[in-house]
Amino acid sequence: MDRGNSKHGPRLDDEMSREVASTVNNAAGSRAEEWREPEPAGEDQPASTRAPSADTRSGAPQGMTSVEVEERSRLGRFISLSALPGDRATLLRSAEENEAPDEVLAQLNRLPPDTEFRTVSEVWAVLGHANETQRW
Numbered sequence: 841m842d843r844g845n846s847k848h849g850p851r852l853d854d855e856m857s858r859e860v861a862s863t864v865n866n867a868a869g870s871r872a873e874e875w876r877e878p879e880p881a882g883e884d885q886p887a888s889t890r891a892p893s894a895d896t897r898s899g900a901p902q903g904m905t906s907v908e909v910e911e912r913s914r915l916g917r918f919i920s921l922s923a924l925p926g927d928r929a930t931l932l933r934s935a936e937e938n939e940a941p942d943e944v945l946a947q948l949n950r951l952p953p954d955t956e957f958r959t960v961s962e963v964w965a966v967l968g969h970a971n972e973t974q975r976w
Contacts, residue, residue, distance in 0.1 A: 903973030912969065916960035918944050925958045 881887055904912075923934035928951040935948055947967055957963045961971045 903970055908969060912960065912964045912971075915944060915947065915964065919960055919963070924960070925956050927956050928953045931957065931963065 918935040918938045918940035919931055920934045920938060923930050926934070928948065931951065932945065932948050935944055940948075948963075951957070951963065951966060955966070957966070965971055
């Protein structure tokens with residue numbers, strides 16, 4: 841029987857597979873032996889949590905709602921990076937090449953024709969929407 845492994849023998853292969861069995865099978869404890877479990881926090885130490893205390897960040901950046909983030913992202917999906925920086929005609933051409941829906945093309949048509957935009961955020965702001973007030 842060809843095992844496809846020349847570094848060690850079948851006994852060591854079996855031992856190694858038992859060590860990782862709980863991780864591979866996604867069992868409750870991810871360690872093969874109890875002594876490998878991490879030690880709990882001491883009496884004078886705070887209990888561990890998944891998020892630091894006083895972490896009030898949400899999924900949307902400060903100054904925008906998640907709906908606004910999604911709408912700006914949708915607009916940006918149809919503007920190629922090669923179109924930036926670009927004016928209204930360049931952005932419209934890029935959106936048409938990327939098969940943008942009519943409402944996205946209508947938004948881009950509202951842009952002033954003589955202004956050059958460097959980012960989708962600049963386009964979004966000129967369209968009258970708010971961008972994030974602070975970046976992380």
